[in-house]
Amino acid sequence: MAAFDTILTQELADLEAQHLRRRLQVMEAMLPGGKVQVAGQVLLNLSSNDYLGLATDRRLITAAQAAAARWGVGSTASRLIVGTLGLHQEVEEAVAAFKGTPRAVLFNTGYMANVGVIAALMGKGDVVFSDKLNHASIIDGLRLAEAAFYRYPHRDLDRLAALLQKHQQARRKLIITDSVFSVDGDLAPLRELVALKDRYGAWLMIDEAHGTGVFGAKGAGVAEALGLTEAIEIHMGTFSKALGSFGAYVAGSAPLIEMLHNKARSFIYSTALPPPVLGAMQAAMEIVRQEPAGRSYLLTQAALFRQRLQEGGLNILDSETQIIPVLVGDNAQALEYAAALRQRGLMAVAIRPPTVPPGGARLRFSLSAAHQADELAQAVATIVQVGRELEISRGSEVGSKRLGAEIKDR
Numbered sequence: 546m547a548a549f550d551t552i553l554t555q556e557l558a559d560l561e562a563q564h565l566r567r568r569l570q571v572m573e574a575m576l577p578g579g580k581v582q583v584a585g586q587v588l589l590n591l592s593s594n595d596y597l598g599l600a601t602d603r604r605l606i607t608a609a610q611a612a613a614a615r616w617g618v619g620s621t622a623s624r625l626i627v628g629t630l631g632l633h634q635e636v637e638e639a640v641a642a643f644k645g646t647p648r649a650v651l652f653n654t655g656y657m658a659n660v661g662v663i664a665a666l667m668g669k670g671d672v673v674f675s676d677k678l679n680h681a682s683i684i685d686g687l688r689l690a691e692a693a694f695y696r697y698p699h700r701d702l703d704r705l706a707a708l709l710q711k712h713q714q715a716r717r718k719l720i721i722t723d724s725v726f727s728v729d730g731d732l733a734p735l736r737e738l739v740a741l742k743d744r745y746g747a748w749l750m751i752d753e754a755h756g757t758g759v760f761g762a763k764g765a766g767v768a769e770a771l772g773l774t775e776a777i778e779i780h781m782g783t784f785s786k787a788l789g790s791f792g793a794y795v796a797g798s799a800p801l802i803e804m805l806h807n808k809a810r811s812f813i814y815s816t817a818l819p820p821p822v823l824g825a826m827q828a829a830m831e832i833v834r835q836e837p838a839g840r841s842y843l844l845t846q847a848a849l850f851r852q853r854l855q856e857g858g859l860n861i862l863d864s865e866t867q868i869i870p871v872l873v874g875d876n877a878q879a880l881e882y883a884a885a886l887r888q889r890g891l892m893a894v895a896i897r898p899p900t901v902p903p904g905g906a907r908l909r910f911s912l913s914a915a916h917q918a919d920e921l922a923q924a925v926a927t928i929v930q931v932g933r934e935l936e937i938s939r940g941s942e943v944g945s946k947r948l949g950a951e952i953k954d955r
């Protein structure tokens with residue numbers, strides 16, 4: 546017992562020495578306007594995925610309560626046993642209508658969807674091609690599947706085409722990409738990926754965790770915005786980000802959904818989502834369809850925020866979305882930057898390796914439609930000002946060429 550704790554304590558101390566130790570921070574209250582209270586201090590929350598401010602929306606809360614009142618708080622079993630309630634069916638039909646696909650299936654989390662789908666569809670003799678900056682849940686899905694996989698350099702279509710060419714004889718070929726990349730905030734070249742997969746007889750799966758609710762006329766995601774819904778075989782996304790609550794979906798053809806019912810282990814061997822979450826999902830989809838103003842405000846504010854950071858000399862990589870990184874480089878300096886901003890009332894988290902490559906430490910800002918325009922303008926001015934005080938801009942410009950290369954090699 547004593548030796549066990551000593552070994553782990555030493556390992557934690559090693560992480561601490563590299564400025565890589567992580568600690569939980571407790572949010573004491575969720576406040577209006579996209580703010581939180583932490584250690585007694587009210588902060589503008591520039592780190593949440595609650596892009597539309599729906600997590601505390603009255604209408605979602607009421608819908609969750611109503612679902613609990615009617616169906617209870619538990620689903621009592623996994624989906625294939627007796628856990629499929631009428632409410633699951635209703636929500637899945639609503640997801641298919643929202644996404645514009647024939648069918649859809651719910652997963653308990655986005656992590657579980659990615660881990661389940663890849664192994665369900667891809668086995669021995671198959672090959673999966675995954676963008677190097679795809680979310681960790683996709684990487685874990687690749688590890689679990691029996692198929693071979695290749696992680697192509699970020700958004701590098703030439704390298705992907707070469708890999709597809711080389712593996713033309715594989716039984717099945719699947720390309721997987723985030724639509725909005727979760728740490729860099731840039732977009733996948735979906736049109737080009739569709740053209741490539743058609744040319745090589747591959748399938749395409751997109752993860753719209755950060756696109757759902759934010760992009761598209763109906764808010765269904767980047768595929769909708771580009772008119773590519775029907776061209777893409779597998780649409781995955783979550784309810785845990787812009788949609789404010791929890792859970793995930795996979796949308797596509799009837800055979801896809803029925804295959805997942807039969808083969809996706811993370812779907813089969815876990816208790817079905819509970820009714821209050823399903824109620825919140827329904828309400829969120831309704832609001833997203835009916836209120837495009839939230840996402841258009843969000844994207845307008847994000848464009849302004851990015852422009853002001855760039856004018857302030859900061860390196861925002863290729864961000865084109867509501868996710869906006871500021872490259873710092875050094876782990877300790879990223880922590881120092883985050884701490885200085887916190888003193889000025891801003892909640893921003895330093896993202897460090899292994900989430901980003903060594904030397905790629907950064908702050909990652911995410912905006913919400915709940916944020917007031919004047920508070921965002923004030924925030925970006927503070928970020929630029931503090932960046933100057935810490936000489937962030939100069940440091941990251943010097944290193945950005947080298948870091949760009951490293952990031953591509955991740």
Ligand SMILES: *Cc1c(COP(=O)(O)O)cnc(C)c1O
Nearest residue numbers: 654655656680727752754783785
């Ligand atoms: C957050 C995220 C997930 C995981 O979704 P959860 O519902 O939080 O498990 C998957 N993919 C991407 C790109 C994400 O950002």
